[in-house]
Amino acid sequence: MNAVAETRTHSAAAPHPTHKIKLLLKREFWEHKGGFFWAPLVAGGISLLLTILGIIFGEITARRAMADGKLKFDDGVVINGLDLGALTGRLGPEEMSKLGHGIDLSLFVASSWPFIVLGFVVFFYCLGALYDDRKDRSVLFWKSLPISDRDTVVSKVLSALLVAPILALAASLVTMVGFMLVLSAVVLLHGGNPFTLLWSPGSPLSVVSAFMIGIPVYALWALPTAGWLLLCSAWARSKPFLWAIMIPVFSGIFVSWFDLTRLFNLDSSWYWKHIVGRMLLGTFPGTDLLYQDDFGKGVGDVAGSLHQISAATALHSLAMPELWIGAAAGLAMIFGAIRLRRWRDEG
Numbered sequence: 048m049n050a051v052a053e054t055r056t057h058s059a060a061a062p063h064p065t066h067k068i069k070l071l072l073k074r075e076f077w078e079h080k081g082g083f084f085w086a087p088l089v090a091g092g093i094s095l096l097l098t099i100l101g102i103i104f105g106e107i108t109a110r111r112a113m114a115d116g117k118l119k120f121d122d123g124v125v126i127n128g129l130d131l132g133a134l135t136g137r138l139g140p141e142e143m144s145k146l147g148h149g150i151d152l153s154l155f156v157a158s159s160w161p162f163i164v165l166g167f168v169v170f171f172y173c174l175g176a177l178y179d180d181r182k183d184r185s186v187l188f189w190k191s192l193p194i195s196d197r198d199t200v201v202s203k204v205l206s207a208l209l210v211a212p213i214l215a216l217a218a219s220l221v222t223m224v225g226f227m228l229v230l231s232a233v234v235l236l237h238g239g240n241p242f243t244l245l246w247s248p249g250s251p252l253s254v255v256s257a258f259m260i261g262i263p264v265y266a267l268w269a270l271p272t273a274g275w276l277l278l279c280s281a282w283a284r285s286k287p288f289l290w291a292i293m294i295p296v297f298s299g300i301f302v303s304w305f306d307l308t309r310l311f312n313l314d315s316s317w318y319w320k321h322i323v324g325r326m327l328l329g330t331f332p333g334t335d336l337l338y339q340d341d342f343g344k345g346v347g348d349v350a351g352s353l354h355q356i357s358a359a360t361a362l363h364s365l366a367m368p369e370l371w372i373g374a375a376a377g378l379a380m381i382f383g384a385i386r387l388r389r390w391r392d393e394g
Contacts, residue, residue: 067194071202072210082168083206087161087215091222094160098226102233147248154254157226161218162258166331169207169269173276173330176203177388178287196388200277204381207273208266212332216258223251257358264364265332270377272329278380281387292327299323325373335364 076083177200227249231241279291299322302308303315320338328334339360364370 067198068202068205071194071198072206075202075206076210079172079206082172083211083214086164086168087218088221090160090164091158091218091225094157094222095225095229098157098229102229144248146244147250150245150249151251151254154223154226154249154251155257158219158223158254158258161215161222162212162332165211165215169211169273169330170276172211173203173207173273174280174287174291176207176277177280177384178283196385200281200381200385200388203277204273207330208269209262212262212265216262219258220255223254227251253357257361260358261332261361264335264361264370267370267374268335268364269329271325271373271380272327272377274377274380274384275326277384278387281384295323295326321369325369325376329373335367335370336360338367338369339363 227245230245234241234244275295276287276291279287279294283290299315299319302318306315308315308318324334
């Protein structure tokens with residue numbers, strides 16, 4: 048009898064908290080698979096499609112330029128047709144270095160489309176994460192389960208700031224590989240060596256490392272925006288989008304109108320940048336770069352642009368006080384969202 052009772056006690060034991068979070072993350076993924084999984088892939092596919100269309104347009108333009116049977120370059124090289132193999136042989140180390148920088152920048156631009164979509168996906172996901180459950184009354188079902196409000200809100204935060212960026216990174220890598228394969232096919236078509244012209248000068252791994260290091264930076268930087276949107280989602284009786292936008296914007300107008308920041312020897316633009324901007328724009332990757340002191344320096348050349356998006360620059364964001372102060376404020380608002388969800392269950 049004791050053995051039977053002990054067995055029943057173990058079978059009725061509550062699941063481990065990490066198991067609950069895992070199940071809740073799966074729930075969030077399957078309910079929002081379109082935004083988390085398909086939207087970044089579609090964005091990457093559109094980027095590749097535009098690349099192919101651009102290449103086709105360039106081919107047509109080049110063939111029209113070669114209507115007389117030859118193509119003349121600025122240094123006097125004349126090639127019958129566009130023979131990339133012959134052109135590569137005339138490139139020196141400096142030219143190859145510039146070519147590599149151009150390839151890396153093109154890779155970054157082509158593969159950044161999934162991250163642009165990520166900003167919109169996370170924004171609207173956080174905005175409706177707690178409101179939609181109350182709107183369709185499904186919150187009553189979820190509250191009847193042995194799942195705490197803390198676990199529910201934490202799973203939504205993890206889905207927005209970790210799961211969604213990781214899936215966007217995977218879509219970005221697929222886009223990057225597809226972009227390189229398309230360019231390799233064009234190089235082969237014109238008699239060039241893709242390894243010599245693309246894979247060797249370029250540094251795809253440096254672009255990938257910048258994206259990977261950017262994920263934890265993104266998670267911390269987006270905390271105040273995610274916290275604010277979740278707070279509005281848990282509090283608003285209707286139209287959470289309007290509340291989430293109007294409160295920061297009208298507070299900025301009020302502060303600017305009465306020059307309240309001058310009481311602290313600050314300009315009103317400081318409030319718009321550090322309060323309004325952090326509350327509304329943090330879900331878009333790369334916005335932390337706008338707050339770095341050396342942002343914009345060297346953007347006029349390719350090498351300077353690459354430095355702005357490098358892994359070292361992403362790591363530099365971790366040293367900014369704005370990141371940690373905003374993260375603390377975001378955690379406080381997430382705690383407020385948890386408390387609100389405990390009693391705000393009306394439709």
